[in-house]
Amino acid sequence: MNDAPPVRARGLVKRYKEILAVDHIDLNVQVGDVYGFLGPNGAGKTTTLRMALGLIMPTEGTVELFGRDPLREGAHALEGVAGFVEAPRFYPYLSAQKNLELLAALDGNGAKERIEEVLELVELTPRAGHRVGGFSHGMRQRLGIAAALLRRPRLLMLDEPATGLDPAGMRDMRALIRRLADEGITVLLSSHQLPEVQELCDRVAIVDRGRVVYEGALSDLRRQGGAGYRLRSTDDARALEVLRTQHGIEHVIGGPPTPHTMHGLSFQAQESDVGALSLALARAGIGILALTPELATLEDLFFRLTESGEAPQNGDEAGKGAQAVDVGAVA
Amino acid sequence: MSSVATASPAPAPAAGAPSRVHARRPSTLTAYLWELRKLVSQKRTYLGLFLAAILPLIFVLVQNLHAHRGHDQGNIFASHITQSGLATPVLMLLFLSVFMLPLIAALVAGDIVAAEDGNGTLKTILTRSVDRGQVFVAKALAAMTYATLAVFLSAAVATVAGVASWGFNHVVTFSGTVVSAPEGLLLVFAANAVYLIPLLAVVAIGVLLSTTTRNSAAAVVGTIGITILLFIVAQIPGIESIKPYLLTEQYENWHGLLRTPTDWTPIWHSAWVCALYAVPALVAGYLVFLRRDVAGG
Numbered sequence: 001m002n003d004a005p006p007v008r009a010r011g012l013v014k015r016y017k018e019i020l021a022v023d024h025i026d027l028n029v030q031v032g033d034v035y036g037f038l039g040p041n042g043a044g045k046t047t048t049l050r051m052a053l054g055l056i057m058p059t060e061g062t063v064e065l066f067g068r069d070p071l072r073e074g075a076h077a078l079e080g081v082a083g084f085v086e087a088p089r090f091y092p093y094l095s096a097q098k099n100l101e102l103l104a105a106l107d108g109n110g111a112k113e114r115i116e117e118v119l120e121l122v123e124l125t126p127r128a129g130h131r132v133g134g135f136s137h138g139m140r141q142r143l144g145i146a147a148a149l150l151r152r153p154r155l156l157m158l159d160e161p162a163t164g165l166d167p168a169g170m171r172d173m174r175a176l177i178r179r180l181a182d183e184g185i186t187v188l189l190s191s192h193q194l195p196e197v198q199e200l201c202d203r204v205a206i207v208d209r210g211r212v213v214y215e216g217a218l219s220d221l222r223r224q225g226g227a228g229y230r231l232r233s234t235d236d237a238r239a240l241e242v243l244r245t246q247h248g249i250e251h252v253i254g255g256p257p258t259p260h261t262m263h264g265l266s267f268q269a270q271e272s273d274v275g276a277l278s279l280a281l282a283r284a285g286i287g288i289l290a291l292t293p294e295l296a297t298l299e300d301l302f303f304r305l306t307e308s309g310e311a312p313q314n315g316d317e318a319g320k321g322a323q324a325v326d327v328g329a330v331a
Numbered sequence: 332m333s334s335v336a337t338a339s340p341a342p343a344p345a346a347g348a349p350s351r352v353h354a355r356r357p358s359t360l361t362a363y364l365w366e367l368r369k370l371v372s373q374k375r376t377y378l379g380l381f382l383a384a385i386l387p388l389i390f391v392l393v394q395n396l397h398a399h400r401g402h403d404q405g406n407i408f409a410s411h412i413t414q415s416g417l418a419t420p421v422l423m424l425l426f427l428s429v430f431m432l433p434l435i436a437a438l439v440a441g442d443i444v445a446a447e448d449g450n451g452t453l454k455t456i457l458t459r460s461v462d463r464g465q466v467f468v469a470k471a472l473a474a475m476t477y478a479t480l481a482v483f484l485s486a487a488v489a490t491v492a493g494v495a496s497w498g499f500n501h502v503v504t505f506s507g508t509v510v511s512a513p514e515g516l517l518l519v520f521a522a523n524a525v526y527l528i529p530l531l532a533v534v535a536i537g538v539l540l541s542t543t544t545r546n547s548a549a550a551v552v553g554t555i556g557i558t559i560l561l562f563i564v565a566q567i568p569g570i571e572s573i574k575p576y577l578l579t580e581q582y583e584n585w586h587g588l589l590r591t592p593t594d595w596t597p598i599w600h601s602a603w604v605c606a607l608y609a610v611p612a613l614v615a616g617y618l619v620f621l622r623r624d625v626a627g628g
Contacts, residue, residue, distance in 0.1 A: 053458050056624035074462040075356065083458070089451030093372050102365050106459035108357040151459070 004067025005030050006081075006155040006186040007052060011061035014047050021047045023210035024061065029155075029188055029203075034181045036201030036218070037190040038298075040306050044210040045190045049085045049159055052188075054078065065155060083157030083188070087164075088144025092133030096124055096143055099132055103147050111150045118146040121176075137164035145176065156180060159190045174200060198298040208306040221301055228294045229274060232264040234287035242284050243267055246277050266294070359465045366473035370439065376477070379435035383481040386431065387423045387489035391496050407503055412493075415500040417515040419493025420486045421522065421589065427485060428526055428582045433533045433558050436478035440537025441550030443470045444620070448545045448627040457625055467620040471538050471613060478534050479527055486523045490516070508591035522585035525598055528605045529581035533558060535609035539616035545627060575600065578608050 007029035014022040022044040029035045039045045050056040052063045054070025054077060062069060068077035090099045097115065104111035119125045122142035132140065141161060148156055161177070162170040170193070177200055181187050191197050197204065198218070205215040214221055233239040243249045249269050269277065274291070281288055370376045394412060408418040408425070444467075447453040456466060502515035510518065536557055540550035561579040564570065574580055584601035587594035 050454075050624075050626060053454075055454050055457060056626055057622065074464075075460050078458060078460065081458075085454060086451070089455050091369060091372070091452055092450075093374075094369070098368075098372075102368070103455070103459055105361050105365055106357055106456055106461045108355055108361075108460055147455075 004064065006033070006066055007035075007063070007188060008067075009048070009052065009061065009063040012048060012051055012058050012063055013060035014044070014051060014056065015059045020210055022051070022058075025207065025210070025212050026215070027052075027063075027205055027212070028215065029186060031186055032181075032184070033203050034177070034187045034189065034201045036197035036204035037188060037207070038192075038194070038197060038204055038302060039207035041192075043207045043306070045207055046085055046159060048207070049083075049157055049188075049190060053081070053083070053085060053157065055085065080151075080154040081157065082148035082151040082153035082155075083159070084144045084148065085157075085159045087137070087160075088140055088147065090132040090140065090143060090147075093131060095129050095131055096135070097128040099143070100147060100150060104150055107151050109152075111152075114150050114152070118149045121149065122146045138166065138169050141165060141169075141173070145173075149180075153185060155186045155188065157188045157190075160192060161189070162191065162193055162196060170196070194297075194299045194302055204298075206302060206305050213305045214301075218298065222298070228266055228268050229291060230264055230266050230294050231291050232289040233281065234289065236265055238284060239281060239286050240265055242280050242286065243277065246273070246280055249273060249277060264290075356460045357465075359461075359468050362461050362465050362469035363472050366443075366469045367476060370473060370477060375442075376439065379438045379477070379481055380484055382431065383427075383435055383485040384488045386427060387419065387485055388492055390423060390426075390489070391419060391492040395496055407505060407507070411503050413497050415502040415512070415515070416492075416494030416497040417490065417499070417502040417512060417519055419497070420489035420519045421502075423485060423489040424519075424523060424526060424585065428530075429562070429579070430555075430558075432478075432482060432485070432526075432530060434555055435481045436474075436530055436534050437537045437551050437554035439477045440474040440534040441541045441552075441554050442547040443474050443538065444541040444616075445545050445547040445550050448625065449547065451627055453627065454625050463621050464617065467542075467617050471535070471616070474534050474538055475531050478530050482523050482527060482530065483520070486520060490519060504589045504591055505586060506589075506591040510591075518588055522588050525585040525588055525601075526582070528584060528598075528601050529578055532578055532581075532605040532609040532612070535612040535616070539612040539619075542616045542620050542623070576604055576607075578605065581605055 005028060007027055009025055009027040012022050012025040012027075013020070025044065025048055027037075027048070037045050037048070047056065051058050052065065052070070054074070057071060065077050065081050066079075068079075070077040090096075091102070094102065096119065100115045100119070101112060104115055116125070119128050122145050124139065124142055124146065127135070127139065132143065135143065141164060145158075145161065148158075156177075158177070162173045165173055174196055177187055177189065181200070187200075189197065189201060201218055203216060204218050204221065206213050231239060231243075243265060249267050271293075278288060278291060408421045412418045412422065444453070447456070457463060499512045499516075501509050501511050503509055504518075533554060537550060537554040540553045541547070544550045544553065558579055561577045565574050565577050565580055581601035581604055584597045587597040
């Protein structure tokens with residue numbers, strides 16, 4: 001056994017001529033993490049995963065899986081590691097069974113004996129003899145999970161595993177990932193499904209334009225979002241004026257509806273100041289329809305981090321002093 | 332996947348990180364055998380083999396319909412075609428060796444890496460427990476196996492069809508010497524084996540192009556294009572000094588076997604000339620494959 005972390009990337013850079021796809025990314029995935037890897041399209045997530053799996057070479061920097069560099073150690077570095085980048089790909093002219101037999105042969109270590117088990121797990125046993133070319137996207141995703149589990153991974157790297165699944169399939173995929181994590185598998189999950197990440201992940205890295213804008217515990221990130229409140233009133237425009245003049249009320253967001261805001265206002269405040277605010281609103285003749293505390297959702301924070309360009313401090317530093325993060329829009 | 336979460340238990344992972352002791356990994360032979368199984372499972376594989384088999388049959392059929400007597404076409408085997416069925420595989424090797432067999436070999440060699448890159452399965456197999464070098468060697472060997480199979484399939488079909496039409500009789504060599512039918516049969520297959528020397532060099536070029544272009548069509552066309560280019564270059568007057576070193580000139584290396592006594596000179600010459608083409612191509616392809624980015628699919 002070794003104590004090296006499942007994933008440790010330092011200064012990863014990938015440049016395609018003039019395009020800087022990944023810009024000095026550091027990642028630290030610890031044993032037992034369910035680690036969310038988030039970012040908009042083109043942020044560099046998939047490129048980073050490809051480098052981690054040794055599929056593409058970094059322009060600069062290093063990445064190690066359990067202390068092994070895939071570039072230097074090749075397949076040795078992938079022992080205990082499984083997953084897929086983008087969609088899992090299989091030979092369309094071979095059956096699911098044959099595809100898994102092929103991959104098991106390339107895995108060794110008794111992987112062939114696990115084929116039946118993993119097919120059962122992803123409920124593809126009845127289709128095992130069918131050619132993968134006729135499979136739906138969701139079935140291929142499930143086969144991708146089965147192929148990964150053949151390797152008895154300690155680290156599972158999944159790139160958008162729920163893409164293309166119907167709601168029930170997405171729910172079950174989440175349950176499967178949670179269960180695998182509960183059984184001790186470290187999971188690195190790249191996903192656009194923010195609720196999925198919020199539900200599953202305990203630590204996240206958010207990348208934007210090739211750079212990590214946050215890495216750390218999800219709970220720390222949400223805490224940095226500050227204690228937020230949401231207000232719906234009989235007159236939001238006048239309520240906005242009251243909020244802006246009220247002592248202790250900060251980061252007031254609201255006004256005309258935007259793509260990310262509907263009606264209402266959000267703001268940060270201490271609980272003690274909220275009482276004074278409600279009185280001030282009443283004195284101004286503004287009725288309060290709803291005044292509710294809200295913790296910033298991952299979606300709020302994600303958009304804020306990736307669209308405003310404002311970076312909070314990383315989670316590892318968050319405990320040293322909370323930094324207010326503007327919660328942003330009212331959903 | 333409606334109840335996947337409640338299905339049978341997942342394979343239980345061992346606690347902690349993997350040890351530094353490397354697990355037993357699959358051999359290159361395993362990867363090679365799976366490359367062959369993939370080829371067997373693809374319809375396009377059979378296109379080349381079909382061509383290799385059908386052309387001798389068409390040739391024999393046409394000869395039976397229109398030429399019951401031998402022709403004097405400046406080739407002793409052509410003039411003796413109706414006297415021994417063993418002349419047929421020799422003539423077919425003569426006809427197919429310049430373009431058709433290189434084309435058949437290129438169909439798979441040019442496709443074997445590029446196709447997997449294009450459909451994304453290359454990244455699937457490169458994230459398992461085999462090294463890139465093993466995968467490349469397995470693919471190159473599979474492409475060579477296919478070319479070998481195509482050559483001997485063509486020879487076998489031509490021999491069977493020729494013998495069925497004109498008998499298993501003695502045959503006359505390029506030197507005019509008569510050899511017995513069994514010896515003639517041995518020489519036919521030896522000639523095909525010797526022809527494999529330049530053909531495997533063509534395969535090596537195809538695998539290199541398949542690795543570097545990442546495009547099956549470009550690699551197949553490029554491989555054939557190179558052989559055609561060399562063939563044209565060989566026709567240019569004034570370059571006689573380099574002609575013996577052109578790959579396409581080695582396609583006739585097997586003629587030495589059908590002379591009495593056997594002329595080994597063109598065979599040895601072609602062996603090292605072809606190595607000059609094949610070895611750099613394979614080494615370059617190997618090195619490119621080891622270091623290349625795999626992002627297709």
